[in-house]
Amino acid sequence: MSDAEKIEAVAAEYLARRDNPAWTEESQQALDIWLAESTAHRVAYLRLSHVWQRADRLSVLRSPEPQVNQKTTVAGLPHFPTQRVAAGLRLLHVWQRADRPSTPRSPEPQAKQKITAARAPHSSMQRVAAGMVVAVALGAGWFGWHGLNEDAGPNVHYSTAVGARESVALADGSHLILNTNTRLRAEVGKAGRMVWLERGEAFFEVAHDSSRPFVVLAGDRRITVLGTRFSVHRRGDEVDVVVEEGRVQVAPQLAQANVKPMVVTRNQKVVSEGGNVLVVLKPAAQIVNELSWRQGKLVFDQMTLAEAAAEFNRYNVKKIVIADPAVAAMRIGGSFDTGNVVGFTKLLQQGFALAVNDNGTEIKISK
């Protein structure tokens, strides 16, 4: 139980005891002391007693017939509410009755109505309109994008083949670039914006709209943003997020007690797999390199040959294979077009004196 819940429970206890005529002077003193102890106590009590007082208005629903001798079942499921299941007509009826000056027990609500009217001199029509606004706002915010299907937009699938890159504009003005071998589904609705990254990598330039959170679901990660630029790369369960601008939150898709959500800011990269999350602060230049695929470039800066080969392999059907660990660990730098494996391997041949053996389906690199 949270601190606030404990305080609320005590406040409710006091209130319920005070609601009983058996309430004594001593009890009142105890309550006064408790209330004076902290503002938290006072506001909790004010909140509940306000509501309890508000509920007095229910008295207009009292039936004219005396209820005293009516039987109530032990289960406590009484006749009263069930009679009011179709509350609409009955309520209207009761109210008309309550509006008549002669009706007993109605002066209190009428008095309250007057106060309200004096404070906010709106016409009923204006109030109706205001009511609609609440409802609309609630639809968008309260149930949110995870609730109401009717607020969800059309579901659109996008995918790219190996080596391809594609730019996509969403209905909300957000802009996506899909990298090689990527598949995602986007749903932009009134209430929210969702993207499921099924595989691959995409860069997101999210149009700012604080009323509609933009959420990317990738593997078991949930990435939430308002408006920013970042990329998400999914390799099975491993999900990397690179932020170019703004801030995003990365959290497990299902809340887990042991995994805290993490906020990733500009020039940071977060690598996560299952419960393991690693945040790396990178120089801006390196972030630019990591995102260079958007221009169809691979930029390697002191990267091992194995990593570089793996990068190329994402974009090409004919894969580079490096069997020798010593070769795999060599570090290289440079900038290449993603499809230019030939140029890359030629450089390895000339610059590093490595053997390149292209058998038609694979390119083997060795000493």
Add this chain to the structure above:
Amino acid sequence: MLLSELDHWFVSEVLPLELSLMRFLRRNWREESDMLDLRQEVYVRIYESAARAMPDQVKPFVFTTARNLLIDRARRTQIVSIETVADLDTLEFGMDELTPERHAAGRAELRLLQMALEALPPRCRRVVEMRKIEGLSQRDVAAQLGITEDTVERQVANGVRALADALLTKGVQLKTKAFGGALAKKRLFS
């Protein structure tokens, strides 16, 4: 408890904003389990600050207080758990925070209360109905239901908390739109 002017102000001006406040907090702070503590802390700050100087405009005051609290919390916790910390510093208030507050009045208010009542667990609901609709004392409720006064008291305590959540936090207003609207119209034209 005698209500001071400050208490009155808090109850009539701040509490009606609870629904918007909770939406604001939920939108900007991910940990659902923190919600009640956050709400309490916002209320405490508001109350104590208003005790020193009454703000001119309640709404901006409430949401600025809430935002500052989130920022303070975010800075304190190293591992930040904010949904949209994203732009907390430059957080913009949404439509909800900027529109003037609506007070449910008359029939709409009664309908709200009724819906909140109907959402209570059966026994709790029955106790509250007997207290508030039928106007029986706790002792009479206990006698009629054949339960102890302590049990009645406990049900009242549970009931008032649930009513507060339904009326202030959860905004049962949603479903009353059509009904309240129809009633209001009928009244206008009759």
